[in-house]
Amino acid sequence: MVHVYDLPGHLIRRLHQISVSAFASEAAAEGIELTPVQFAALSMLAEYPDIDQATLAGLVAYDRVTLGGVVNRLEARGLLERKVSATDRRARQMRVTEAGRQLVRDALPAIKRTQEVILKDLNAEERETLLGLLRKMADANNGLSRAPLRLIAGKPPCDEPDEAP
Numbered sequence: 001m002v003h004v005y006d007l008p009g010h011l012i013r014r015l016h017q018i019s020v021s022a023f024a025s026e027a028a029a030e031g032i033e034l035t036p037v038q039f040a041a042l043s044m045l046a047e048y049p050d051i052d053q054a055t056l057a058g059l060v061a062y063d064r065v066t067l068g069g070v071v072n073r074l075e076a077r078g079l080l081e082r083k084v085s086a087t088d089r090r091a092r093q094m095r096v097t098e099a100g101r102q103l104v105r106d107a108l109p110a111i112k113r114t115q116e117v118i119l120k121d122l123n124a125e126e127r128e129t130l131l132g133l134l135r136k137m138a139d140a141n142n143g144l145s146r147a148p149l150r151l152i153a154g155k156p157p158c159d160e161p162d163e164a165p
Contacts, residue, residue: 015118018118019036019114019118020035020036022114022117022118023035023036023110023111023114025117026110026111026113026114026117027107027110029110029113030106030107030109030110032103032106032107032110034103034107035070037060037062037067037070038070038073038074038079039104039107039111040060040062041056041060041062041067041070041071041074041080042074042079042080042096042100042101042103042104043104044056044059044060045080045094045095045096045100046096046100046101046104048152049095049096050093050094050095051093051094052085052091052092052093052094053067053068053071053092053094055150055152056071056094057147058148058149058150058151059149059150059151059152061142061145061147061148061149061150062147063146063147064147071094074100077099078097078099078100079096079097079099079100079103080094080095080096080097080100081094081095081097082094083095
């Protein structure tokens with residue numbers, strides 16, 4: 001019989017919980033009020049200004065409806081702004097504000113510390129292997145997701161992950 005603790009899905013769920021908890025702790029230590037999804041949304045909007053909510057949802061692999069609440073909260077805090085699209089009056093284009101850009105820059109030390117916390121027991125080779133395998137699994141199974149990753153022009157948005165938007 002297979003034990004639940006040996007199932008990849010169970011371990012992935014646990015690691016997600018751990019990652020979110022570590023992120024919250026590190027952000028709080030910096031006095032930053034931000035969730036991982038909010039960070040992802042602001043980061044993508046900094047790189048891709050004037051995109052709509054559906055495009056943003058694809059870039060962060062989050063379902064469009066749930067992301068709507070995230071966007072509403074970020075807009076209420078003055079971290080992004082929406083305007084009616086010039087080409088489609090039904091669509092709203094979004095753009096990160098300067099306050100949103102500054103928050104992303106301010107959060108980068110906490111983001112980096114979060115990665116160190118969750119990877120602390122792995123050496124450099126193990127980290128590289130783990131990240132490679134996680135990318136491979138995520139890419140190979142993207143189509144199974146209720147909110148698949150949809151890249152613009154088929155490539156990741158940023159060549160340098162440590163680069164502040």
